[in-house]
Amino acid sequence: MESSITIRxxxxxxxxxxxxxxxxxxxxxxxxxxxxxxxxCGKSTLLNCIAGxxxxxxxxxxxxxxxxxxxxxxxxxIGMVFQSYALYPQMTVEGNLSFGLKNAGFSKSxxxxxxxxxxxxxxxEPLLKRKPGALSGGQRQRVAIGRALVRDVxxxxxxxxxxxxxxxxxxxxxxxxxxxxxxxRNTMIYVTHDQIEAMTLADRIAxxxxxxxxxxxxxxxxxxxxxxxxxxxxxxxxSMNFFDGKIGENGQSFACDAGTFSLxxxxxxEGGAQDxxxxxxxxxxxxxxxxxxxxxxIQLEASVQHVEPLGSDTLVRVLIGDRRxxxxxxxxxxxxxxxxxxxxxxxxxxxIFDKTSETRL
Amino acid sequence: MVDxxxxxxxxxxxxxxxGGPRGPKPQRAFSRKNVFLYGTLLMVTIYxxxxxYVMIVTSLKGLPEIRLGNxxxxxxxxxxxxxxxxxxxxCTGLNCNGLSGYFWNSVKITIPSVILSIIIASVNxxxxxxxxxxxxxxxxxxLIFGAFIPYQVMLYPIVIMLRELGLYGDLSGLVIVHTIFxxxxxxxxxxxxxxxxxxxxxxxxxxxxAGFWGIYFRVLLPMSLPIFTVAVILQVTGIWNDxxxxxxxxxxxxxxxxxxxxxIVNTTQGVTEYNVNMAATIITALVPLTIYFVSGKLFxxxxxxxxxxx
Numbered sequence: 001m002e003s004s005i006t007i008r009x010x011x012x013x014x015x016x017x018x019x020x021x022x023x024x025x026x027x028x029x030x031x032x033x034x035x036x037x038x039x040x041c042g043k044s045t046l047l048n049c050i051a052g053x054x055x056x057x058x059x060x061x062x063x064x065x066x067x068x069x070x071x072x073x074x075x076x077x078i079g080m081v082f083q084s085y086a087l088y089p090q091m092t093v094e095g096n097l098s099f100g101l102k103n104a105g106f107s108k109s110x111x112x113x114x115x116x117x118x119x120x121x122x123x124x125e126p127l128l129k130r131k132p133g134a135l136s137g138g139q140r141q142r143v144a145i146g147r148a149l150v151r152d153v154x155x156x157x158x159x160x161x162x163x164x165x166x167x168x169x170x171x172x173x174x175x176x177x178x179x180x181x182x183x184x185r186n187t188m189i190y191v192t193h194d195q196i197e198a199m200t201l202a203d204r205i206a207x208x209x210x211x212x213x214x215x216x217x218x219x220x221x222x223x224x225x226x227x228x229x230x231x232x233x234x235x236x237x238x239s240m241n242f243f244d245g246k247i248g249e250n251g252q253s254f255a256c257d258a259g260t261f262s263l264x265x266x267x268x269x270e271g272g273a274q275d276x277x278x279x280x281x282x283x284x285x286x287x288x289x290x291x292x293x294x295x296x297x298i299q300l301e302a303s304v305q306h307v308e309p310l311g312s313d314t315l316v317r318v319l320i321g322d323r324r325x326x327x328x329x330x331x332x333x334x335x336x337x338x339x340x341x342x343x344x345x346x347x348x349x350x351x352i353f354d355k356t357s358e359t360r361l
Numbered sequence: 362m363v364d365x366x367x368x369x370x371x372x373x374x375x376x377x378x379x380g381g382p383r384g385p386k387p388q389r390a391f392s393r394k395n396v397f398l399y400g401t402l403l404m405v406t407i408y409x410x411x412x413x414y415v416m417i418v419t420s421l422k423g424l425p426e427i428r429l430g431n432x433x434x435x436x437x438x439x440x441x442x443x444x445x446x447x448x449x450x451x452c453t454g455l456n457c458n459g460l461s462g463y464f465w466n467s468v469k470i471t472i473p474s475v476i477l478s479i480i481i482a483s484v485n486x487x488x489x490x491x492x493x494x495x496x497x498x499x500x501x502x503x504l505i506f507g508a509f510i511p512y513q514v515m516l517y518p519i520v521i522m523l524r525e526l527g528l529y530g531d532l533s534g535l536v537i538v539h540t541i542f543x544x545x546x547x548x549x550x551x552x553x554x555x556x557x558x559x560x561x562x563x564x565x566x567x568x569x570x571a572g573f574w575g576i577y578f579r580v581l582l583p584m585s586l587p588i589f590t591v592a593v594i595l596q597v598t599g600i601w602n603d604x605x606x607x608x609x610x611x612x613x614x615x616x617x618x619x620x621x622x623x624x625i626v627n628t629t630q631g632v633t634e635y636n637v638n639m640a641a642t643i644i645t646a647l648v649p650l651t652i653y654f655v656s657g658k659l660f661x662x663x664x665x666x667x668x669x670x671x
Contacts, residue, residue: 053564074570086561090583099579100569147569159561 003062004029004187005050005155010059012042012049012211019045020211023059030185032178034198037208038234043191044159046208050189051157052076064154074103076155079148083160085140087132093143094128097150104151111150118149121180138169145180158190162197174200195235199223207231225269225351229358232281232351238315238326240281240351247275247352247361254280254352258320261298265348269360277355284315284326286349289333289341296344304339318343420444420639427635443636447644451637453624454613460641463621467601467648469532470617474539475596479589482544486551487577491563501552508545516609523610530612538610539600547592554588555581590656598649618645 005027012020019042027033035043048054052073060069068076087096101111119125122142162170198205199219206216215227226232233239245256251273254261302318313331352361422436449459528534566576607617622645626638
């Protein structure tokens, strides 16, 4: 796959604070990449660097094979959509869409044609004469996307575009963005702290922390084989359960205070099996209960501490000794506080992380 | 397992639908709170209104009536003579042409000073808030520090500077002085206002290819009417009311109105014409007063907009 954006050894510091550290990234042509991380991890900063809104301290940025490190934002072939929409309040929707084109010196007929095309795609034709103040949140964000669309850019940058919208609208617009990407096949970079947005939209997710990319992989890969304990905890809600213990017998077993588990079926990473202290992690949805638990290689007895019915499924917090685990079970099952519960899981679905480096084994 | 707790239905606990309070809570017109609130407001209003009342009343009386001594009494015989005299005939030192000429001096000083200082300060504030150039913080710190230096310290050095420039005693010299001295507070005002506008708007404009002036004129300026109103009011009243710079940096021919007013009031030839003095004072204060009345609403909005982020 030919790369659309290439970032080489990117560094950015504000005074003594290093925000981005020696960052390398290749984004393929037409790829939908999501930058995911908690606030302060540098994901928006990285996006601003790609857009040219921040000067980099070191490193290079290439867009469509062109070194744009010193280029102005408007010359980089990018369009950007912001969290607060950032529409020009005194201009009509039409004025907002045409502002960039006028600056670029397009002819009136060309501008009209492009606005017409973008308005059709985004279904905002009836709104063209209105001002942003008279639009709903969803409509405003659509106009903001339109502003990038009319400029016929190679790359779309989204900076948490859905965070200001209510839950229902967010789901709708998320699907629309995905739809738009399918239709346009532009490269898109999307910054969010919402893991559901990341999982649903991305071709690949880059999980960031402290100005570094911890893992860059498909949503499935990140969910199933997180590269580190941090990534494992970050993706999934409620987050992964961990047992604190020791790997023994050349990676054959894992001993912890809940018992000794056989690791038969667990796939170790490239480093292979290593004995030593480790975390064993298992997701709430990979723990079986009741009769199904009896078929699992690893079986435990637990008591129910707390039940959270969500409708579609039910979250149960169980205790094994004084260790708490979250278990996700079917929404129709009847479980009450204090019940005894058999639980079980398959080590093939688990992830083991080295205690000191916290990387996956 | 079935939950054995039962939740009572609403109708079981609340049966009493009639008789009890319903709808908005009634308000008493003469509650203690209201008496205190409006009493205080009334007193403050009277406190501020009485001097104005005395001035207007006195300016409409003839001298014999004033000599009766009751300053609060309304005029028995209304006369506009003192107003005409203050405008056209009152003596300021040697010449006796009233305030009229000096009024136009003040206009010629105020208008260019206000326009010039606001143009420069708004661009200053915009550059400081949005472009964060190297040394911006130092520049801003120095500018703000300038606001704390007492004017008296700078009076004489500026006299020398204006003399060297050949502008001493000239209206344009005073315009320059007013523009410079307006800079710290106006820049602060504009900087804070532009900083309170969403940063993403500025970023969006940059992605759209607008440059320094493009963003200023086409994105930010149309959103900034309230803060420009505040700046105009501050500057018009400040410069119009200025006495110190006016008396130091201009000559007798180019004195602003405030200096002329002082001369009228302080000129003692025979009797003190209180009615003329009062009329002259009101005429001088008329411009700032009008500005306040016309733009009061915008002024409040602008102050609020500058203070609160949103």
